[in-house]
Amino acid sequence: MSARDEILRRVREAVAGLDPDPDPVVAPVGATTADPVAHFAERVADYRAVVVRVVAQGLAQAVAEAIPAGERVVVPPGLAEEVRAGVPEAIVDDGLTAADLDAVDAVVTACRVGIAETGTLVLDHTEDQGRRALTLVPDRHVCVVRADQVVADVPDAVALLDPDRPLTWISGPSATSDIELDRVEGVHGPRQLHVIVVDTEG
Amino acid sequence: MTGTFVGMPAFPEAARAALADTQLRHNLAHATATIRGKRAAVVGEVEDWESLRLAGAAVKDRALRDLDQQLVTLEEQLTARGATVHWARDAAEANAIVADVARAHAVEEVVKVKSMVTQEIGLNEALEAEGIAAWETDLAELIVQLGEDLPSHILVPAIHRNRAEIRDIFRRRMATAGRPAPADLTDEPAVLAAAAREHLREKFLRAKMAVSGANFAVADTGTLVVVESEGNGRMCLTLPEVLVSVVGIEKVVPTWAELDPLLRLLPRSSTGERMNPYTSTWSGVTPGDGPQEVHVVLLDNGRSRALADDVGRQALRCIRCSACLNVCPVYERTGGHAYGSVYPGPIGAILNPLLKGTGVDEQTDALPYASSLCGACFEACPVRIDIPEVLVELRSQVVDSHREDRVPKPETAAMRGAGWMFGDAARWARLGRVSGLVGRVLGRVGGRAGPGGRRTLSRLPGPAAAWTDARDLPAPPRESFRAWWRRTDGRLDEEDQGR
Numbered sequence: 001m002s003a004r005d006e007i008l009r010r011v012r013e014a015v016a017g018l019d020p021d022p023d024p025v026v027a028p029v030g031a032t033t034a035d036p037v038a039h040f041a042e043r044v045a046d047y048r049a050v051v052v053r054v055v056a057q058g059l060a061q062a063v064a065e066a067i068p069a070g071e072r073v074v075v076p077p078g079l080a081e082e083v084r085a086g087v088p089e090a091i092v093d094d095g096l097t098a099a100d101l102d103a104v105d106a107v108v109t110a111c112r113v114g115i116a117e118t119g120t121l122v123l124d125h126t127e128d129q130g131r132r133a134l135t136l137v138p139d140r141h142v143c144v145v146r147a148d149q150v151v152a153d154v155p156d157a158v159a160l161l162d163p164d165r166p167l168t169w170i171s172g173p174s175a176t177s178d179i180e181l182d183r184v185e186g187v188h189g190p191r192q193l194h195v196i197v198v199d200t201e202g
Numbered sequence: 203m204t205g206t207f208v209g210m211p212a213f214p215e216a217a218r219a220a221l222a223d224t225q226l227r228h229n230l231a232h233a234t235a236t237i238r239g240k241r242a243a244v245v246g247e248v249e250d251w252e253s254l255r256l257a258g259a260a261v262k263d264r265a266l267r268d269l270d271q272q273l274v275t276l277e278e279q280l281t282a283r284g285a286t287v288h289w290a291r292d293a294a295e296a297n298a299i300v301a302d303v304a305r306a307h308a309v310e311e312v313v314k315v316k317s318m319v320t321q322e323i324g325l326n327e328a329l330e331a332e333g334i335a336a337w338e339t340d341l342a343e344l345i346v347q348l349g350e351d352l353p354s355h356i357l358v359p360a361i362h363r364n365r366a367e368i369r370d371i372f373r374r375r376m377a378t379a380g381r382p383a384p385a386d387l388t389d390e391p392a393v394l395a396a397a398a399r400e401h402l403r404e405k406f407l408r409a410k411m412a413v414s415g416a417n418f419a420v421a422d423t424g425t426l427v428v429v430e431s432e433g434n435g436r437m438c439l440t441l442p443e444v445l446v447s448v449v450g451i452e453k454v455v456p457t458w459a460e461l462d463p464l465l466r467l468l469p470r471s472s473t474g475e476r477m478n479p480y481t482s483t484w485s486g487v488t489p490g491d492g493p494q495e496v497h498v499v500l501l502d503n504g505r506s507r508a509l510a511d512d513v514g515r516q517a518l519r520c521i522r523c524s525a526c527l528n529v530c531p532v533y534e535r536t537g538g539h540a541y542g543s544v545y546p547g548p549i550g551a552i553l554n555p556l557l558k559g560t561g562v563d564e565q566t567d568a569l570p571y572a573s574s575l576c577g578a579c580f581e582a583c584p585v586r587i588d589i590p591e592v593l594v595e596l597r598s599q600v601v602d603s604h605r606e607d608r609v610p611k612p613e614t615a616a617m618r619g620a621g622w623m624f625g626d627a628a629r630w631a632r633l634g635r636v637s638g639l640v641g642r643v644l645g646r647v648g649g650r651a652g653p654g655g656r657r658t659l660s661r662l663p664g665p666a667a668a669w670t671d672a673r674d675l676p677a678p679p680r681e682s683f684r685a686w687w688r689r690t691d692g693r694l695d696e697e698d699q700g701r
Contacts, residue, residue: 008274095490163425166488169477171475174432
């Protein structure tokens with residue numbers, strides 16, 4: 001008997017007599033807040049990420065200010081023009097190798113969803129966010145979030161996201177607590193996370 | 203490179219050695235107290251934590267109730283998205299599958315994101331035997347691997363090490379595994395983490411193959427989920443050309459939407475954060491992004507045995523958060539090594555016997571007794587595994603499995619003797635008279651006064667000495683109850699008043 005058949009047989013015998021439950025479990029609703037965008041900004045900052053809020057006209061300048069002079073920047077091919085304008089010298093990713101990415105200092109991307117309650121950015125790696133490696137290897141990640149992309153809590157995000165796409169949920173910079181449970185920012189992922197929240201109104 | 207738990211002494215003996223190690227107890231007490239405080243604060247923020255726990259338990263139960271169907275769906279969906287699915291009955295089969303993939307690509311090293319299941323099956327040692335180096339990339343796992351040590355906690359495997367010990371390990375060992383530690387390495391956590399970053403980055407950039415586990419496997423979308431903090435997981439899941447994920451069959455979540463309560467429960471319960479820094483999800487192969495060859499090994503290794511246990515089945519809900527370890531008074535004093543397994547603490551005390559079976563080896567049989575049954579683990583568990591209930595059930599299974607032993611355990615012999623004594627009234631009366639005689643002698647010569655003035659014996663002779671190591675034994679009364687009743691007809695006399 002193949003391993004597959006034998007495992008399935010053992011499992012079938014183990015659950016014989018149990019009634020399957022056909023209906024998905026409905027979890028309690030998530031947290032809500034009067035001002036999700038402010039809540040999001042506060043929660044992201046709590047992870048020692050840098051958070052700035054701008055109006056649309058200030059976006060390019062905010063992006064430029066997020067990157068120290070002289071840093072080499074990479075951007076995904078589909079990044080919106082109003083964001084690109086902040087980093088005119090940026091290299092556009094056309095399938096750079098991991099070693100190439102290791103030689104750049106920063107990356108600027110959009111995101112798919114922001115989660116207020118947990119201070120989380122979710123990337124679904126479409127054209128304005130780029131491949132997964134892009135936001136991983138460089139040491140500084142500048143991420144632009146539109147206020148209308150911010151949802152209240154995890155269930156709202158799960159409902160919006162497409163599981164067929166690879167997803168990366170980011171909550172603050174890379175961190176470890178493995179040494180005496182002292183939190184240290186910056187291990188293998190970006191050590192600096194810079195979040196620019198673009199207020200949709202005005 | 204790492205040690206193994208094979209041949210570890212049973213819990214009582216291993217625990218005694220751990221209790222004598224004051225540095226270990228200090229490191230553990232500090233770590234568990236810190237994490238308990240963080241967890242309590244973020245759990246307190248959630249308005250309806252109890253409903254969330256119930257939902258998390260219900261999702262995992264729903265997956266387990268028709269696990270055969272769920273697994274078939276998972277396989278279909280993974281295959282449809284370009285992954286290759288393998289099935290492994292046990293550790294040897296799983297290890298052979300991973301080694302085959304490595305050989306097919308002629309790789310001599312693989313990078314690994316921390317995974318309980320690959321520790322469970324001893325993958326690193328199996329690959330080493332094939333001439334393939336497996337590099338652990340989680341900071342704590344790196345410390346354990348370089349130190350040729352064993353993990354002692356599910357979440358923080360090097361919890362038993364302090365910063366000075368970690369600096370020594372890096373200084374001594376990093377050069378043998380790749381980039382050496384910098385000469386000016388201090389014991390600051392930030393400096394140690396930076397050294398690990400430099401050491402591992404060269405490995406990430408050149409690795410052709412990675413091995414991971416998965417926190418969850420969503421059946422209806424074929425999605426695997428890995429939850430981590432450092433970004434080493436993202437490195438392994440993204441940069442190499444080939445990815446092999448070893449997934450226990452109990453990791454199934456039926457639908458994408460049902461991930462939600464688990465993602466809300468896990469980080470708060472485990473690291474005491476609202477959300478962990480990185481969660482990665484992927485379904486098969488994504489053209490142009492990440493590994494272009496993806497393998498998933500679905501592993502049984504005792505899980506179907508646990509699933510067949512009506513009381514123990516709930517242990518398969520476990521999402522490996524380690525909250526039960528951090529609240530356990532036994533774990534806090536003995537540390538993880540005493541449990542002799544990659545799954546230590548209260549969950550390990552039930553998971554190991556459920557996976558391996560009772561009556562198989564002494565080490566596993568000791569685990570259901572490695573608990574005071576205080577119940578703190580059940581309170582902390584985000585998916586409401588009633589660990590004390592399972593412990594009690596497993597204790598009875600351990601006893602049952604030894605009923606036919608040719609050489610009974612001392613406890614069994616004592617209980618058989620007691621059964622013989624209680625079985626016959628005349629026998630019992632005779633024993634009462636003997637016991638009274640013994641009591642009169644011992645009451646006069648031995649022991650010291652216990653509560654109520656009764657004499658107690660602090661040390662029994664011979665094999666029974668183990669019983670009195672941690673307990674006082676009351677001296678037998680000078681007169682049996684029956685004799686006293688015959689003499690007084692149930693009325694207190696002067697002699698009784700004076701006792």
